[in-house]
Amino acid sequence: MNKFLKTTTLTIAACAMGATMLAGVAQAREWRGWNIHPPGYPVTIGMEKFAELINKGSDGRLEAKVYNNGVLGDQPDAIQQVRLGGLDWAEFNLGPLGEIVPEANVVSLPFIFKDMDSMHKVMDGPVGEQISAGIRNAGLEPLAYYDSGARSFYNTKKPIEKPEDMKGMKFRVMSNDLYVQMVAALGGNATPMPYGEVFQSLKLGVIDGAENNYPSYESSGHYEAAKYYSVTQHLILPEVLCMNKDLYDSLSDDDKKLVRDAAMQSAELQRATWSKVAEEDKKKVEASGVKVNEITDKAPFQKAMQPIYEKFEQENPDQAELVKAIQAAQK
Numbered sequence: 001m002n003k004f005l006k007t008t009t010l011t012i013a014a015c016a017m018g019a020t021m022l023a024g025v026a027q028a029r030e031w032r033g034w035n036i037h038p039p040g041y042p043v044t045i046g047m048e049k050f051a052e053l054i055n056k057g058s059d060g061r062l063e064a065k066v067y068n069n070g071v072l073g074d075q076p077d078a079i080q081q082v083r084l085g086g087l088d089w090a091e092f093n094l095g096p097l098g099e100i101v102p103e104a105n106v107v108s109l110p111f112i113f114k115d116m117d118s119m120h121k122v123m124d125g126p127v128g129e130q131i132s133a134g135i136r137n138a139g140l141e142p143l144a145y146y147d148s149g150a151r152s153f154y155n156t157k158k159p160i161e162k163p164e165d166m167k168g169m170k171f172r173v174m175s176n177d178l179y180v181q182m183v184a185a186l187g188g189n190a191t192p193m194p195y196g197e198v199f200q201s202l203k204l205g206v207i208d209g210a211e212n213n214y215p216s217y218e219s220s221g222h223y224e225a226a227k228y229y230s231v232t233q234h235l236i237l238p239e240v241l242c243m244n245k246d247l248y249d250s251l252s253d254d255d256k257k258l259v260r261d262a263a264m265q266s267a268e269l270q271r272a273t274w275s276k277v278a279e280e281d282k283k284k285v286e287a288s289g290v291k292v293n294e295i296t297d298k299a300p301f302q303k304a305m306q307p308i309y310e311k312f313e314q315e316n317p318d319q320a321e322l323v324k325a326i327q328a329a330q331k
């Protein structure tokens with residue numbers, strides 16, 4: 001994290017703490033919610049709905065608040081914070097979460113899901129339940145899954161049509177070793193880097209590219225710096241609305257129900273907003289001069305992932321069953 005961001009984060013955290021203390025006995029302690037996205041983003045809309053339903057449904061006894069734009073810190077740090085109770089709730093991508101939840105890491109195997117429908121089907125079934133149990137074991141109570149579409153590569157240089165086109169290029173990836181392996185297997189170099197540093201790094205040429213879905217590519221402004229978007233759709237990652245497990249466990253049964261219902265409703269809204277926004281953002285970036293290229297034959301990309309699957313299954317025999325179950329559910 002750069003110095004400015006760190007100072008801002010600390011100041012905001014201190015203010016939030018102060019506000020909580022001032023609120024004193026008369027009011028509920030504020031539940032601080034971490035969000036990496038800006039206002040208006042589908043995740044933000046979902047989280048705000050969750051907070052609104054909690055606040056209204058408890059007549060102000062409970063108070064949830066969303067802190068946008070990653071002001072409360074980078075994602076890997078925030079995951080630790082929500083586990084430890086320094087933050088109360090959040091919406092996390094299963095990519096960085098996979099580093100501490102072995103069950104969740106299976107979704108980070110590139111091309112494991114055929115499409116969004118398959119991902120939903122798998123996450124709504126027994127595999128999803130096992131992933132939820134893993135998240136719970138890590139000290140986070142999973143409340144609902146949100147959508148984040150499919151991630152594709154984009155860069156400042158040229159369209160990627162085949163893996164060889166990635167040779168010599170440096171791509172930012174999220175914090176997860178599987179993504180470093182993924183880019184290396186395709187012939188590029190990977191650099192894990194906080195989301196908030198990507199725009200600047202693209203502009204300065206520190207990296208040549210990154211990978212994300214259309215809404216993040218648009219809202220982060222990355223499309224202004226990296227004009228080639230190649231539709232590899234190598235990762236379809238679910239995201240999870242979750243809260244500190246001890247906090248959840250401390251709630252009465254009625255409040256647990258309130259939280260669960262609010263999470264379900266927020267997820268419905270988030271998913272509906274997602275499909276609309278993803279289409280709109282694709283059009284928006286194209287209209288701004290981005291060259292989108294579809295990849296008709298994804299087989300060379302998929303084939304290059306084979307050693308990553310083998311290594312993963314060898315190193316994580318417990319998860320190998322999950323991989324098989326996901327594959328079987330899509331046959």
Ligand code: BDP
Nearest residue numbers: 036075093148174195213216
């Ligand atoms: C977005 C995810 C967000 C990640 C970001 C990233 O919603 O959780 O932090 O990508 O690339 O799509 O870091």
